[in-house]
Amino acid sequence: MREILEFFVTCPKGVEGLLRDEVLALGAESAKETVAGVSVQGDIELGYRLCLWSRLGNRVLLVLKRFLAGTAEDLYAGVQMIDWRDHLAVDGTLAIDFTGSLAGVDNTHFGALKVKDAVVDQLRRPDGSRPGVDKVRPDLRINVHCHRGEVQLALDLSGASLHQRGYRLQQGAAPLKENLAAAILIRSGWPALAEAGGALTDPMCGSGTFLVEAALMAADVAPNLQREHWGFSRWQQHVPVLWQKVLTEARERAERGLARPPLWIRGYEADPRLLQPVRNNIQRAGVGEWVKVYQGELATFAPNPDRGQQGLVVCNPPYGERLGTTASLVYLYQKLGEVLRQQCQGWQAAIFTGNAELGKRMGIRSHKQYNLFNGALPCKLLLMNLESERFVTKAAEPSAAGQAPVETARLSESAQMFANRLKKNLKTLGKWARQQGIECYRVYDADMPEFAVAVDLYSDRVHVQEYAPPSSVSEEKAEARLQDVMAALPQVLGVAPEHIALKQRQRQSGKQQYQRMAQQGEFFEVREGQVRLLVNLTDYLDTGLFLDHRPMRLRIAAEAKGKRFLNLFCYTATATVHAAAAGARSTTSVDLSNTYLDWARRNLSLNGLSDLHRLERADVMAWLESARGQQFDLIFIDPPTFSNSKKLEGVFDVQRGHPRLLELAMKLLAPGGVLYFSNNFRRFRMDPAVEARYLVEDISAQTLDRDFQRNSRIHRTWQISNR
Numbered sequence: 012m013r014e015i016l017e018f019f020v021t022c023p024k025g026v027e028g029l030l031r032d033e034v035l036a037l038g039a040e041s042a043k044e045t046v047a048g049v050s051v052q053g054d055i056e057l058g059y060r061l062c063l064w065s066r067l068g069n070r071v072l073l074v075l076k077r078f079l080a081g082t083a084e085d086l087y088a089g090v091q092m093i094d095w096r097d098h099l100a101v102d103g104t105l106a107i108d109f110t111g112s113l114a115g116v117d118n119t120h121f122g123a124l125k126v127k128d129a130v131v132d133q134l135r136r137p138d139g140s141r142p143g144v145d146k147v148r149p150d151l152r153i154n155v156h157c158h159r160g161e162v163q164l165a166l167d168l169s170g171a172s173l174h175q176r177g178y179r180l181q182q183g184a185a186p187l188k189e190n191l192a193a194a195i196l197i198r199s200g201w202p203a204l205a206e207a208g209g210a211l212t213d214p215m216c217g218s219g220t221f222l223v224e225a226a227l228m229a230a231d232v233a234p235n236l237q238r239e240h241w242g243f244s245r246w247q248q249h250v251p252v253l254w255q256k257v258l259t260e261a262r263e264r265a266e267r268g269l270a271r272p273p274l275w276i277r278g279y280e281a282d283p284r285l286l287q288p289v290r291n292n293i294q295r296a297g298v299g300e301w302v303k304v305y306q307g308e309l310a311t312f313a314p315n316p317d318r319g320q321q322g323l324v325v326c327n328p329p330y331g332e333r334l335g336t337t338a339s340l341v342y343l344y345q346k347l348g349e350v351l352r353q354q355c356q357g358w359q360a361a362i363f364t365g366n367a368e369l370g371k372r373m374g375i376r377s378h379k380q381y382n383l384f385n386g387a388l389p390c391k392l393l394l395m396n397l398e399s400e401r402f403v404t405k406a407a408e409p410s411a412a413g414q415a416p417v418e419t420a421r422l423s424e425s426a427q428m429f430a431n432r433l434k435k436n437l438k439t440l441g442k443w444a445r446q447q448g449i450e451c452y453r454v455y456d457a458d459m460p461e462f463a464v465a466v467d468l469y470s471d472r473v474h475v476q477e478y479a480p481p482s483s484v485s486e487e488k489a490e491a492r493l494q495d496v497m498a499a500l501p502q503v504l505g506v507a508p509e510h511i512a513l514k515q516r517q518r519q520s521g522k523q524q525y526q527r528m529a530q531q532g533e534f535f536e537v538r539e540g541q542v543r544l545l546v547n548l549t550d551y552l553d554t555g556l557f558l559d560h561r562p563m564r565l566r567i568a569a570e571a572k573g574k575r576f577l578n579l580f581c582y583t584a585t586a587t588v589h590a591a592a593a594g595a596r597s598t599t600s601v602d603l604s605n606t607y608l609d610w611a612r613r614n615l616s617l618n619g620l621s622d623l624h625r626l627e628r629a630d631v632m633a634w635l636e637s638a639r640g641q642q643f644d645l646i647f648i649d650p651p652t653f654s655n656s657k658k659l660e661g662v663f664d665v666q667r668g669h670p671r672l673l674e675l676a677m678k679l680l681a682p683g684g685v686l687y688f689s690n691n692f693r694r695f696r697m698d699p700a701v702e703a704r705y706l707v708e709d710i711s712a713q714t715l716d717r718d719f720q721r722n723s724r725i726h727r728t729w730q731i732s733n734r
Contacts, residue, residue: 090129104145111157170242178296199361210322216278231268279307338513348373374420426495584611635675
């Protein structure tokens with residue numbers, strides 16, 4: 012007579028229903044879902060089948076006993092009620108996995124130690140010999156879970172987690188566990204598609220997990236057929252003959268399945284460095300005849316099955332937890348939607364993402380959504396029928412003469428609201444900029460508090476800076492609205508997504524306000540007035556060109572001819588370039604940063620202005636102290652609000668430090684000369700002693716062009732001269 016045992020099969024959260032169906036199909040007499048697992052009734056042969064065939068489980072636990080325990084001593088006594096000689100040899104090894112909480116057990120390590128002591132004390136021989144501990148590959152792994160005073164004591168028959176199939180030794184940056192990939196495929200209907208001879212493709216295949224799991228399902232290969240060590244291998248009640256029966260049956264099924272004509276299963280990966288590792292994974296899994304991978308960018312993805320059959324597109328695009336940034340992710344999902352709409356009509360799609368808002372950027376309505384967990388991260392599986400009636404698109408204007416319009420994802424209501432404001436601004440400011448010959452200007456500056464960004468145009472490039480959202484807007488809503496912004500910009504501005512750079516606030520912790528985008532080293536030229544300047548939108552906190560100071564730079568250019576010009580805190584020396592190009596007799600530019608001075612040198616060289624123009628690397632205050640006796644006719648000072656660089660002789664604070672700064676600078680001002688002083692500290696107050704000693708005029712309104720008049724506090728500027 013068969014002995015009916017109780018098993019508990021663990022699984023990722025959200026997979027319980029699928030696992031219940033699976034264990035029943037494998038022969039369970041009954042199965043009941045619980046959180047992150049299924050309780051199963053069946054004989055030991057079922058236990059073996061679960062270990063070998065479960066595509067969804069993590070561990071197969073054979074429940075030995077349940078008992079109540081109120082203290083650590085109760086736990087010890089309950090463990091000793093089991094005759095451990097039936098399970099473990101005296102010279103064997105064991106490991107304890109302890110989870111949950113119990114009164115008197117302060118931590119899981121102590122709980123595991125108490126269980127280990129109970130087992131070892133029972134099995135210890137008179138000569139002192141006893142089982143040892145092996146945490147990596149023990150003869151017996153005991154699983155103990157405590158919840159509300161009840162202890163579940165079980166043997167782990169699986170050994171290592173069942174998701175570790177053994178084929179994936181090399182993987183990409185953010186791989187899915189194999190059993191989660193299998194769950195996604197089952198939820199997506201792949202088994203039925205495979206039975207009907209359908210195709211499958213992954214346009215961003217990474218380490219190839221979807222591809223391999225899909226092939227194993229289609230070829231009827233047990234997922235853990237290649238595993239050599241099991242948790243039951245040296246268990247005292249292991250029945251090798253019965254295990255061999257189950258194993259032989261699985262090998263025969265795999266042989267028959269792999270002998271069938273292979274289905275069309277293809278993966279594409281943009282990174283050529285991942286191709287050989289993923290091919291190695293496929294070969295180790297034994298499905299090299301079924302699965303092929305190629306190098307290919309998403310933009311060129313176009314599945315073309317040999318027999319013309321349709322099938323399933325499945326992928327796990329990055330969603331911001333470990334890979335990617337908001338800017339690149341929005342465009343990635345938009346491009347994915349575009350490719351699916353254009354190249355995969357009639358197919359089905361399964362998109363697994365941890366950011367459902369990004370899924371909306373694809374322009375395709377999902378017909379089903381499932382909640383799953385990638386580890387502790389809640390995710391969505393979006394299932395889509397790729398039929399035109401499911402597309403949420405609008406026809407875009409052709410990007411070049413003769414090109415057909417491209418269907419683009421329709422903007423959400425929220426994104427359309429931002430787009431409408433941006434169009435309005437572009438219409439008025441764009442006309443003004445063209446009339447003034449301005450190619451770099453601010454087109455949007457948090458005009459609507461819900462969309463807390465600044466959008467700057469640099470010729471045919473766009474620079475976006477995210478501000479802190481209003482307190483009434485949650486971080487989640489702010490992130491969704493930032494995605495709305497990034498979705499709208501290419502459509503409204505007619506700019507390629509790769510020409511839009513985003514400086515995004517760090518929501519984690521850290522000292523920097525913005526994440527550094529990249530180290531691309533991509534400098535490009537823009538024109539301002541009569542000069543050319545280099546800007547970089549990606550590598551630094553700022554771009555190299557403060558757009559709000561455009562009127563000030565042009566004013567300096569108008570006044571600089573024949574004059575000796577001094578630029579303190581010169582940054583990339585854009586004001587110096589204007590002065591020099593306008594005919595300044597000489598220029599001196601002072602800054603402490605080698606990076607900015609090198610940038611300044613390149614700006615001067617770009618305009619053929621390398622002679623008679625000095626670049627000084629120094630602490631401005633120290634330089635002023637040592638520069639007594641020099642004379643300048645025109646001085647520009649635009650200090651930072653605060654600086655504590657290691658290279659500084661002390662700390663500079665513009666509010667406390669400006670009286671001394673201006674006193675030293677005014678000593679260098681020639682009779683009849685002018686000093687312009689500016690800063691962007693919003694609470695700045697000019698020291699009355701400065702106004703009493705010099706002629707001081709606030710000219711802030713004169714130094715704000717039309718694109719910054721909505722934000723009159725962007726900076727303040729004074730014209731200062733000797734009385």
